[in-house]
Amino acid sequence: xxxxxxxxxxxxxxxxxxxxxxxxxxxxxxxxxxxxxxxxxxxxxxxxxxxxxxxxxxxxxxxxxxxxxxxxxxxxxxxxxxxxxxxxxxxxxxxxxxxxxxxxxxxxxxxxxxxxxxxxx
Numbered sequence: 001x002x003x004x005x006x007x008x009x010x011x012x013x014x015x016x017x018x019x020x021x022x023x024x025x026x027x028x029x030x031x032x033x034x035x036x037x038x039x040x041x042x043x044x045x046x047x048x049x050x051x052x053x054x055x056x057x058x059x060x061x062x063x064x065x066x067x068x069x070x071x072x073x074x075x076x077x078x079x080x081x082x083x084x085x086x087x088x089x090x091x092x093x094x095x096x097x098x099x100x101x102x103x104x105x106x107x108x109x110x111x112x113x114x115x116x117x118x119x120x121x
Contacts, residue, residue, distance in 0.1 A: 015054040018046075022110055023055055023063040029104035031073065031092050038080065038087040039064065050111075064090060072096045072103075 018026060030042060037045070039060055046055050067073040067090075074093050077086045092100045 013052065015052055016114075017054050017056055018059060020059050020063050020066070022107070023059050024067060025103050025107040025110065026055070027060070027063055027067065027090075028072070028092070028100045029107040031090060032097075032101055032104045036078075036089045036091040038089050040087075072100055 026046060027042060030037060030045060034045075039057070043055050043057070043060060046053050064073070064075075068075060071093060073090045073096075075088050075090050078089045079085075080087045080089075
Protein backbone atom coordinates (compact mmCIF):
# COMPACT_ATOMS: atom_id res chain seq x y z
CA UNK A 1 0.00 0.00 0.00
CA UNK A 2 1.11 3.54 -0.75
CA UNK A 3 -0.14 6.85 0.61
CA UNK A 4 -1.73 7.55 -2.76
CA UNK A 5 -3.85 4.40 -2.31
CA UNK A 6 -5.43 5.99 0.77
CA UNK A 7 -6.28 9.17 -1.13
CA UNK A 8 -7.69 7.13 -3.99
CA UNK A 9 -9.82 5.09 -1.60
CA UNK A 10 -11.46 8.21 -0.21
CA UNK A 11 -11.85 9.89 -3.61
CA UNK A 12 -13.35 6.77 -5.15
CA UNK A 13 -14.58 4.50 -2.36
CA UNK A 14 -15.31 0.89 -3.24
CA UNK A 15 -18.99 -0.05 -3.57
CA UNK A 16 -20.90 -1.07 -0.47
CA UNK A 17 -22.51 -4.51 -0.67
CA UNK A 18 -25.99 -4.66 0.83
CA UNK A 19 -26.76 -6.98 3.72
CA UNK A 20 -29.77 -9.29 3.44
CA UNK A 21 -31.86 -7.00 5.66
CA UNK A 22 -31.17 -3.95 3.51
CA UNK A 23 -31.58 -6.00 0.33
CA UNK A 24 -35.09 -7.05 1.40
CA UNK A 25 -36.07 -3.38 1.74
CA UNK A 26 -34.41 -2.43 -1.57
CA UNK A 27 -36.20 -5.25 -3.43
CA UNK A 28 -39.56 -4.21 -2.01
CA UNK A 29 -38.89 -0.55 -2.81
CA UNK A 30 -38.11 -1.45 -6.41
CA UNK A 31 -41.17 -3.69 -6.79
CA UNK A 32 -43.45 -1.06 -5.21
CA UNK A 33 -42.10 1.79 -7.33
CA UNK A 34 -41.44 0.05 -10.66
CA UNK A 35 -43.57 -3.06 -10.67
CA UNK A 36 -42.65 -6.67 -11.36
CA UNK A 37 -39.02 -7.50 -11.93
CA UNK A 38 -36.53 -10.37 -12.06
CA UNK A 39 -33.24 -10.98 -10.26
CA UNK A 40 -30.72 -9.80 -12.83
CA UNK A 41 -32.72 -6.62 -13.45
CA UNK A 42 -32.74 -5.87 -9.71
CA UNK A 43 -28.96 -6.21 -9.57
CA UNK A 44 -28.49 -4.00 -12.63
CA UNK A 45 -30.96 -1.41 -11.33
CA UNK A 46 -29.09 -0.85 -8.08
CA UNK A 47 -25.81 -0.41 -9.94
CA UNK A 48 -27.41 2.10 -12.32
CA UNK A 49 -29.50 4.07 -9.82
CA UNK A 50 -27.25 3.85 -6.76
CA UNK A 51 -23.69 3.52 -8.14
CA UNK A 52 -22.04 3.23 -4.74
CA UNK A 53 -24.09 0.16 -3.78
CA UNK A 54 -23.94 -3.42 -5.00
CA UNK A 55 -26.10 -6.47 -4.49
CA UNK A 56 -24.56 -9.92 -4.75
CA UNK A 57 -26.47 -12.79 -6.35
CA UNK A 58 -26.30 -14.75 -3.11
CA UNK A 59 -27.79 -11.98 -0.97
CA UNK A 60 -30.42 -11.11 -3.58
CA UNK A 61 -31.73 -14.64 -3.99
CA UNK A 62 -31.67 -15.18 -0.25
CA UNK A 63 -33.76 -11.99 0.17
CA UNK A 64 -36.19 -13.08 -2.56
CA UNK A 65 -36.61 -16.51 -0.98
CA UNK A 66 -37.21 -14.89 2.42
CA UNK A 67 -39.86 -12.58 0.96
CA UNK A 68 -41.56 -15.49 -0.83
CA UNK A 69 -41.52 -17.60 2.34
CA UNK A 70 -43.08 -14.68 4.24
CA UNK A 71 -45.80 -14.41 1.59
CA UNK A 72 -44.98 -10.78 0.73
CA UNK A 73 -43.92 -11.49 -2.84
CA UNK A 74 -44.76 -14.20 -5.29
CA UNK A 75 -42.84 -15.44 -8.31
CA UNK A 76 -43.97 -16.51 -11.75
CA UNK A 77 -42.28 -17.40 -15.04
CA UNK A 78 -42.42 -15.00 -17.96
CA UNK A 79 -40.64 -14.68 -21.29
CA UNK A 80 -38.89 -11.31 -21.21
CA UNK A 81 -38.48 -9.55 -24.54
CA UNK A 82 -34.89 -9.67 -25.75
CA UNK A 83 -33.97 -12.50 -23.37
CA UNK A 84 -33.53 -16.12 -24.36
CA UNK A 85 -35.18 -18.12 -21.63
CA UNK A 86 -38.13 -17.26 -19.41
CA UNK A 87 -37.28 -15.31 -16.27
CA UNK A 88 -38.59 -15.75 -12.76
CA UNK A 89 -40.52 -12.52 -12.22
CA UNK A 90 -41.49 -11.26 -8.76
CA UNK A 91 -44.44 -9.15 -7.68
CA UNK A 92 -45.93 -8.00 -4.41
CA UNK A 93 -48.87 -10.04 -3.13
CA UNK A 94 -51.93 -7.78 -3.11
CA UNK A 95 -52.91 -8.17 0.52
CA UNK A 96 -49.28 -7.58 1.62
CA UNK A 97 -48.88 -4.28 -0.25
CA UNK A 98 -49.11 -2.12 2.88
CA UNK A 99 -46.43 -4.15 4.65
CA UNK A 100 -44.29 -4.03 1.51
CA UNK A 101 -44.61 -0.22 1.44
CA UNK A 102 -43.62 0.05 5.11
CA UNK A 103 -40.53 -2.08 4.57
CA UNK A 104 -39.65 -0.32 1.32
CA UNK A 105 -39.63 3.01 3.20
CA UNK A 106 -36.74 1.59 5.24
CA UNK A 107 -34.63 1.61 2.06
CA UNK A 108 -35.14 5.36 1.73
CA UNK A 109 -34.35 5.78 5.42
CA UNK A 110 -31.17 3.76 4.95
CA UNK A 111 -30.10 6.07 2.12
CA UNK A 112 -30.79 9.15 4.26
CA UNK A 113 -28.81 7.76 7.18
CA UNK A 114 -25.82 7.01 4.96
CA UNK A 115 -25.53 10.23 2.92
CA UNK A 116 -21.76 9.96 2.67
CA UNK A 117 -22.27 6.79 0.66
CA UNK A 118 -24.60 8.33 -1.89
CA UNK A 119 -23.40 9.86 -5.10
CA UNK A 120 -23.81 13.61 -4.99
CA UNK A 121 -25.85 15.05 -7.82
